[in-house]
Amino acid sequence: MIRLENIGKQNGKQIVFIEASAALQRGEKIGLVGPNGAGKTTLFRMITGQELPDEGQVSVDRGVTIGYFSQDVGDMTGRSAVVEVMDGVGPVSTLAAEMAELEAAMADPDRADEMDEIVTRYGEVQGRYDELDGYALDGRAREVLDGLGFSQSMMDGDVGALSGGWKMRVALAKILLMRPDIMLLDEPSNHLDIESLIWLESFLKGFDGAVLMTSHDREFMNRIVTKIIEIDGGALTSYSGDYEFYRGQRAIAEVQQQAQFERQQAMLAKEVAFIERFKARASHAAQVQSRVKKLDKIERVEPPKRQQTVRFEFQPAPRSGEDVATVKGVHKRYGERAIYEGFDFQVRRRERWCIMGVNGAGKSTLLKLIAGASEPDAGTVSRGPSVKMGYFAQHSMEVLDGERSVLQSLEDNFPQAGQAPLRALAGCFGFTGDDVEKKCRVLSGGEKARLVMAQMLFDPPNFLVLDEPTNHLDIATKQMLVEALQRYEGAMLFVSHDRHFLAALSNRVLELTPEGPHLYGGGYSEYVERTGQEAPGLRS
Incomplete structure (x- = not known):
């Protein structure tokens, strides 16, 4: 359904993808993983056509519908949650919004002289709404919103009055109700309580379309995906299995590649030592030349790309009473x-x-x-x-x-600590190199x-x-x-x-x-x- 073929992509000075390839087949549930900044959101945007690769090709089969949930939900003021969710399905939401306006007009005594026209128009809109199965869609929209934790009053209230986290849920419900061929879900588990998370797990497991998603919730990922695509160092690598299986396979692959790298390094060291020892002797000139040529032809094994892991050690806390x-x-x-x-x-x-x-x-x-x-x-x-x-x-x-800055914030809190331990602390929490100079506002x-x-x-x-x-x-x-x-x-x-x-x-x-x-x-x-x-x- 979707193929990424030898794609290359650079954002500013950062190389995001180098000759990367992967595919998403019908009905697959795939977890997209990689360190922050690896290019997960860029990949989503290339699939939806919001960005283009610098090289290679992203192809989507003709007629395939894609629903994309991102963390950027935009403004939704002025409509109820139910109408906003139905909006993704087509003209039904426009009719629902007009019906709500006409119902308000029928209850407005100041518009009594327009009542015949209002009632006539309401009949027309309601008829069309019924033809498009709007009442069933309204019920399905409410079912999805209920699963994501909405009360009835929240469903019918203005989305603009909701917090950012609840607006995210409305945007997610919109994609779920749409039921496209492929759902691209960028952190759908954010802002959900545990009940809504479990409901969403069940929904996605029962969804017969394909899913490509990122999530910081490993349990959520484990229960849904059957394949992992990892972005690391500009490459895309596929693993069959859930997140735990991927972690195990990646660890095994790292050990194997490290062993291959060390064996080759030992062999190369021996060859280089022989060349250095005998290069000045005419009697060994042919052997030395042969080994130099052999070294030039050897394909070098790279050491494994290890994802940076941080470790934080607590200083012993003072003991409290019972x-x-x-x-x-x-x-x-x-x-x-x-x-x-x-x-x-x-x-x-x-x-x-x-x-x-x-x-x-x-x-x-x-x-x-x-x-x-x-x-x-x-x-x-x-x-x-x-x-x-x-x-x-x-x-x-x-x-x-x-x-x-990050470092200044730490220094403000711990003026006696000194820069070295504070930089080490910042590193444990993912602020390495120039990151410590970032202003808190960004x-x-x-x-x-x-x-x-x-x-x-x-x-x-x-x-x-x-x-x-x-x-x-x-x-x-x-x-x-x-x-x-x-x-x-x-x-x-x-x-x-x-x-x-x-x-x-x-x-x-x-x-x-x-x-x-x-x-x-x-x-x-x-x-x-x-x-x-x-x-x-x-x-x-």
């Missing part, structure tokens, strides 16, 4: 809605609590209360006297000084998250409170963070929709439900085993 945080008799309301009524909870040393609950259950509210970012209406929240807390929240990224969401994380972890707290810490992190940085936190000896309280993160780090689960809190000994994996579901919102 009681890290205590919530007693807490009441908390937002307007008419009660979040907590007489809530009790305790975090003890070395406990790692993950908080589960549907949207609006009070997960982030609990973290804010314990971190001191919000006050209870009644009751008490206290932390132990020797507790040193680190709090990561989404708003943490908004308080970075846009005019300071950083991406992922870069800001990494910088805030670096600031929080350099002078280690003994209690970490983390609200969706992996939202903007790529798979490699997530893995570095997971491995670092597995070695961390303090207490943790966190919310995450990343199931790999949840399973790797939790040893306690607090589930918030309308009936009240449920506490589970054991971590997320044990919680799934005991409840039979991966998230509270999936239980009937």
Whole structure:
């Protein structure tokens, strides 16, 4: 359906692709992987014709429809979520929008003298809408939006009033409802809660078209894709299997290539040594000449291209007392809605609590209360006297000084540290070379998250409170963070929709439900085993 044949592409001074080839066949589910900046979005844009390769050819079979979901969703103000989602399917959405306007006009007493014309036009539009199966499409649009976590009021409300994350979901729903022959999905798992993620997994597994997607959620990728295309060093390499299989195969290939490289280097060293030793002797001139020619003809084995992996080592955190945080008799309301009524909870040393609950259950509210970012209406929240807390929240990224560089931000926080350890810290979190001179205002969401994380972890707290810490992190940085936190000896309280993160780090689960809190000994994996579901919102 799609073929990339010997493509070459250069963006400014960066060479993105060199004679790269790959293919996407009907019905394939493919994960596109590679380090940040490798060219994943460029590849999507070439397939859709938004960019052209400098060399080679990108060909799409005649009549094939493509739906492209990107992180750039644009403005959607003025229409309901349902109408916006139906817009991708064709004229039905225009008719739906006109019907809504005519319904408002029929209810407007100031337009009573136009009523005959309005009613006539409404009949015409409604008839055409019915012919195009608009009511069934409306139902399917609502089904998709429901799967992605929308309430009925959000479906019928103005998209312009929604946050950026919810607008992303509307844009994603638009592609899902369109059901093209091929879906190109650039980070579709961003901004989704765990229930919506699992619903999307099920939808894509049941979708009979082809999918080419990127995702920073390895569990999500594992459950959907059956093939991986890796972008690395300008080349495209295909692996049959899911993400875990790809990682294993890549590691085996690296070991094999390293062994071949070392064997060849040893052989070449022997040949060069012979040539150097006998080149001045006339009696060995023929042998020396023969070996020189042989060396010229040998095809050199390259050492494996190793993806940069970062490792962060925690300095030992000061030991806290046994009681890290205590919530007693807490009441908390937002307007008419009660979040907590007489809530009790305790975090003890070395406990790692993950908080589960549907949207609006009070997960982030609990973290804010314990971190001191919000006050209870009644009751008490206290932390132990020797507790040193680190709090990561989404708003943490908004308080970075846009005019300071990455390195200056670290120096502002740790003036006594010296440049060498701060540069090493920045490197652990993906800021290498000139990256440390980038101004905070030009950083991406992922870069800001990494910088805030670096600031929080350099002078280690003994209690970490983390609200969706992996939202903007790529798979490699997530893995570095997971491995670092597995070695961390303090207490943790966190919310995450990343199931790999949840399973790797939790040893306690607090589930918030309308009936009240449920506490589970054991971590997320044990919680799934005991409840039979991966998230509270999936239980009937």
